[in-house]
Amino acid sequence: MKPLSVKELKAVIAGELTQGHDDMIIEQGAYRIKQVKKKNTVLFSKIKILNWNDLKEFFPLVLVTNQELTERDQIDQLSVITVQDVDVAYWKFINYYRDLFEIPVIAVTGTSGKTTTKEMIKHILSKSKSTVSTDSTNNSRTAHLHYLLSIDDTTEAAVFETAVGAPGDVLIAGKIFKPTIGIITNIGAHHLNYCKTIEAYISAKGEMLQALNNEGVLIINSNDENSKKVELEKYNGRVIRVGMDSYCDYYAKDIKYINNGMQFVLRHKRKRYKTFVPGLGRHQVFNALAAIAAAHEVGISLKKARKQLKTFQTFNKQLQVFPGINNSIILDDTWSITTTSLEAALKVLKDLGKGKKTIAIVGTITDLGSWGNIVHKQAGTLIYEIGVDVLITIGEHARIMAEQALACGMTSSVYSFNNSILANKLLKNIVDENTIILIKGDMYSQAIVDLAYSLRREK
Structure with missing residues (x-):
């Protein structure tokens, strides 16, 4: 301070x-x-x-x-x-203190990828600018004042994660941080115990426009269906679109898996830039595009942004690859779970599992309130549509996914357990060196975390 x-x-x-x-x-x-x-x-x-x-x-x-x-x-x-x-x-006091500093302030929200995108931006900016940010995933309202006061005369840029637990959260964060650049990574289905409906949740994420005082720079994922529902018609600020389509301001082509990361060609203003981002999955490319766009707005050249991004350190338990039991491969994705992140993880499993037996172990999705049954059914439909060879669910509510996948016509082997003990016994019998296992759940589910750890092969 x-x-x-x-x-x-x-x-x-x-x-x-x-x-x-x-x-x-x-x-x-x-x-x-x-x-x-x-x-x-x-x-x-x-x-x-x-x-x-x-x-x-x-x-x-x-x-x-x-x-x-x-x-x-x-x-x-x-x-x-x-x-x-x-x-x-x-x-x-808040307004006075914030107005002491004329620096770029970036606010990041979204159902999935907000922490990763925030950390990517921080990593890129910190090479050449004194940067402050939110710590890890600690983005609660009660921490906002602490983060604002972390700005001082030495600060050249700030990047803050603004979560949505309930309507008004992004507005309050915006009132405190007064961001100049806002990012919506994507909008899935989460925190419906407070937002009540998908529409209300989309609206809560759309508060970013007001947080920008209707005049800042908004970076939005053009390939995310719910993000397209954010009303931009009356927004007076500048909109930067990132995605996979040529009409976007920053877009990716020729995406490939390589060396525990993603290689792609970044297109911007008719120029092509070969780019690498650590971390598996096309969703990681979206995160990288948003981070690069934000850094470029702050004045970092695309050359420097791409070079710095190569050294980004991914989070533990976010699609980490480990050697598994019976010489299998484990994809540990037990950081958090939403339908958005589940879809991304299943696509990585499908891409990496070509020619192998694919097993998905999925836990319960939390913070859904009365929407729990509906969202778990949506997850089951996703699993059916993307496809796996074996589906295992852990937890009573996760069982809904298995039932929905079967109802959709899934012919693969499906198992539902209330705990991880029986799942562990089953896996030891059906897993071999030609198997890749995705375990997807929440870091607060001890059963899922313990199972993920137990499936790793001892070195």
Whole structure:
């Protein structure tokens, strides 16, 4: 954080210093008590703090409050700024701090690929620019202030992941980060326990247009069907399309699997650029296109962006290849699961499994609410359409996929288990050196994670 004095903050939020000193320096910010982790923090709090002992190790501290002070609150190294409305003061502080910096800020959302795309952009930019970003997949609302305050006078660019757990999430992130470039990687079916309908979920992702204040640069996947439903007609900003079609601003041709990654020809403004991105699958090419487009908008040449992308490190448990039991091949994709990422993983299995026996082990899709039955049926249809030689589902809800695949006419072997023990026993009997196994699930499903690990061949 760029340090601010109490005097400066007081002027920004139109507050009155009722205790403490104008010259105290603020180096951190918080709006919940549990977010206070360091000294010299300003805490915006609407509630009466009853126990200062829990905070004394973090003094000196600045409190912004609308509560009346008592003798109990008169503590050395505690400065208090009194305001009429803490929420109004908080947003004045947010707006003031963000407006201190005229830098490119990239916001990335999407059902799948947002963390990977964000990390690709960070990796490309960090070669030549001081860049701040969200940490791994930690993209919750409660972390937004921390990420905003990570920007300081040394920062030259920022890239933040903006997830959708519920309608309004992208808007709030946009209000805090004020992005200049927004990316929608794709829109599948997820978080329907809060968004309720697919249409509402698409609309929630489409909040990116408002987050860009209707004037920034929007990068969108032109080959994603739901992304096409985002209403762009009244958008006054610039739209950059990435995909596989020649009308796109950045598009890929001649896509090939090579050396645990994807090789393709990037086409941009009638020029061709041979490009390599680590990570398996055509979906990884979409991620790379969005990352390259964003970096290019920030001023990184395509030559430098492509060179840096070659050294990108993929995430653990995202279509990682391992030697498996009975000399088989394992594709560990247990990072997360949505219908979008399931489709991508199944296509990789099909591409790499030509001439081999293909086995898909699939776990439950979470965060669906009342849509659970429908989305699991959609997943079952996907499995049938793409095709595998053996389908194994783990979990009661995942069984719906197996039933749907059979109902669609699947003639392959299908097994459904409530846990991984029986699946493990089955696999030891049907797997050989001519087998490739995809295990697809959620990192929070211990049964899936344990099964994936147990299928690896000991070195």
